[in-house]
Amino acid sequence: VPRTLxxxxxxxxxxxxxxxxxxxxxGIQAVIEDExxxxxxxxxxxxxxxxxxxxxxxxxxxxxxTTDHTITCEDLLRALNARLTTDIRIRSIEETxxxxxxxxxxxxxxxxxxxxxxxxxSPFIRHVVWHxxxxxxxxxxxxxxxFLIGEHDFASFQASGGDVKTSTRELLEFDVRVIDTxxxxxxxxxxxxxxxxxxxxxxxxxxxxxxxxxxxxxxxDKLPPETMKEILEAxxxxxxxxxxxxxxxxxxxxxx
Amino acid sequence: VPRTLxxxxxxxxxxxxxxxxxxxxxGIQAVIEDExxxxxxxxxxxxxxxxxxxxxxxxxxxxxxTTDHTITCEDLLRALNARLTTDIRIRSIEETxxxxxxxxxxxxxxxxxxxxxxxxxSPFIRHVVWHxxxxxxxxxxxxxxxFLIGEHDFASFQASGGDVKTSTRELLEFDVRVIDTxxxxxxxxxxxxxxxxxxxxxxxxxxxxxxxxxxxxxxxDKLPPETMKEILEAxxxxxxxxxxxxxxxxxxxxxx
Numbered sequence: 001v002p003r004t005l006x007x008x009x010x011x012x013x014x015x016x017x018x019x020x021x022x023x024x025x026x027g028i029q030a031v032i033e034d035e036x037x038x039x040x041x042x043x044x045x046x047x048x049x050x051x052x053x054x055x056x057x058x059x060x061x062x063x064x065x066t067t068d069h070t071i072t073c074e075d076l077l078r079a080l081n082a083r084l085t086t087d088i089r090i091r092s093i094e095e096t097x098x099x100x101x102x103x104x105x106x107x108x109x110x111x112x113x114x115x116x117x118x119x120x121x122s123p124f125i126r127h128v129v130w131h132x133x134x135x136x137x138x139x140x141x142x143x144x145x146x147f148l149i150g151e152h153d154f155a156s157f158q159a160s161g162g163d164v165k166t167s168t169r170e171l172l173e174f175d176v177r178v179i180d181t182x183x184x185x186x187x188x189x190x191x192x193x194x195x196x197x198x199x200x201x202x203x204x205x206x207x208x209x210x211x212x213x214x215x216x217x218x219x220x221d222k223l224p225p226e227t228m229k230e231i232l233e234a235x236x237x238x239x240x241x242x243x244x245x246x247x248x249x250x251x252x253x254x255x256x
Numbered sequence: 257v258p259r260t261l262x263x264x265x266x267x268x269x270x271x272x273x274x275x276x277x278x279x280x281x282x283g284i285q286a287v288i289e290d291e292x293x294x295x296x297x298x299x300x301x302x303x304x305x306x307x308x309x310x311x312x313x314x315x316x317x318x319x320x321x322t323t324d325h326t327i328t329c330e331d332l333l334r335a336l337n338a339r340l341t342t343d344i345r346i347r348s349i350e351e352t353x354x355x356x357x358x359x360x361x362x363x364x365x366x367x368x369x370x371x372x373x374x375x376x377x378s379p380f381i382r383h384v385v386w387h388x389x390x391x392x393x394x395x396x397x398x399x400x401x402x403f404l405i406g407e408h409d410f411a412s413f414q415a416s417g418g419d420v421k422t423s424t425r426e427l428l429e430f431d432v433r434v435i436d437t438x439x440x441x442x443x444x445x446x447x448x449x450x451x452x453x454x455x456x457x458x459x460x461x462x463x464x465x466x467x468x469x470x471x472x473x474x475x476x477d478k479l480p481p482e483t484m485k486e487i488l489e490a491x492x493x494x495x496x497x498x499x500x501x502x503x504x505x506x507x508x509x510x511x512x
Contacts, residue, residue, distance in 0.1 A: 010378060010379055010380075010444065010445070011379055012379040012380055012382075057379075057380070059378075059380075059444055060444070081376055086376070086377075086379065086382045087379045087382065088379065089376055089378065089379055089445070091444065091445065120337055120342065120345055121342075122266060122315075122345065123266055123267055123268040123313075123342065123343045123344065123345055124266075124268055124313070124315075124384060126268075126342045126343065128380060188266065188315055188316070188347065189266070189345065189347065
């Protein structure tokens with residue numbers, strides 16, 4: 001009887017071309033699929049909750065696949081982590097109901113975006129933050145983000161060339177705050193770490209990064225938070241800010 | 257009038273062959289010297305407090321050099337950081353007295369060594385920790401470390417092939433403790449972060465790493481802390497434990 005397995009995965013996206021298997025560059029999906037193939041003896045496609053872009057990280061990516069192989073979840077976990085490079089870690093593997101699909105059954109996804117606001121960041125966190133030297137007004141950014149809560153047409157925050165049917169999505173929570181500098185090894189450099197955490201039932205391509213880029217402009221130029229409402233209602237990508245770079249983004253959690 | 261400048265430097269040593277300029281591989285010294293040469297117009301040798309080995313990091317390396325160039329410290333700091341790769345950061349530059357030598361005038365050096373004790377570490381800290389899966393007894397390790405305080409012949413903890421006149425060194429403080437998992441991005445993996453922090457007036461080559469390797473064996477095998485005293489008094493490298501790998505080590509602070 002084929003079993004359906006659910007994997008919880010963390011990865012440092014630096015140096016990968018994103019989640020998806022692709023022609024040019026190395027996709028994290030391909031790296032994991034190749035190791036699963038080596039263990040179960042055949043190519044086994046896996047599906048992930050979110051297709052992270054090149055350079056984007058994950059602490060809580062979820063993926064699923066179906067296999068006839070009888071290996072236990074514990075043994076598969078051990079074998080996979082032993083084979084995989086240390087920048088990809090399988091946090092857990094469990095058996096779930098037949099037909100489970102990590103992508104289609106996802107209820108909510110939470111992303112975190114980290115901005116280093118100050119002098120050049122410490123070398124030890126440079127690969128997981130976006131460096132913004134200009135002083136940001138975090139309260140203003142957080143107030144602006146609240147206009148995005150609820151179901152809206154997020155066309156202003158959609159990457160061009162998307163093939164989705166509708167750009168309506170629903171955001172449930174958005175929190176922008178300064179967090180304690182994560183590590184003492186980071187905190188010797190003057191600056192603050194700003195975390196933008198957003199939970200929604202679905203996201204468009206580059207949506208979080210474009211929202212964060214727009215938030216940074218509101219915070220930097222001290223624009224009124226209502227600017228975000230206007231940009232949202234314009235449904236026009238050129239009205240929004242720049243797309244923030246990938247390395248600050250992390251897929252934090254997926255719920256089912 | 258030539259001025260003597262003192263630099264405070266942080267670097268992620270991953271991918272470098274250590275501090276020293278060398279034939280094979282890229283030394284951090286060479287990278288910084290080349291950028292200084294491009295700014296001041298001539299090759300200018302710099303001297304560092306501690307020659308970190310390949311893969312070893314620094315948060316508080318100190319270096320010095322002398323120059324005839326009239327650039328201000330602020331401008332040099334800005335120009336250097338703009339030119340340097342982001343895994344090397346100059347934290348500050350200040351003018352100091354003529355004849356200051358970052359190496360010979362150093363009074364104490366503090367090193368930190370980070371051990372990830374538990375399951376495979378998070379991808380986001382893998383490059384700054386040593387992974388020890390076997391459960392370590394931290395209290396026992398700390399008790400053992402206290403036998404090293406004071407002036408001793410550290411021949412048991414010296415890398416072979418050293419060319420120093422004496423293997424007597426003085427340690428002032430040694431603290432082994434579990435610290436709060438540094439980052440939420442690390443803490444989703446089960447385990448504890450153990451920090452070994454040691455301050456001394458001087459260190460032999462590989463001394464900290466060999467002490468940490470020995471401490472890990474005392475912690476893992478639940479050997480009595482007094483084992484460390486016996487190993488120290490044996491003055492024999494084979495009596496000590498393995499040399500812990502470089503990526504857990506960081507030159508934290510130098511005092512003058």
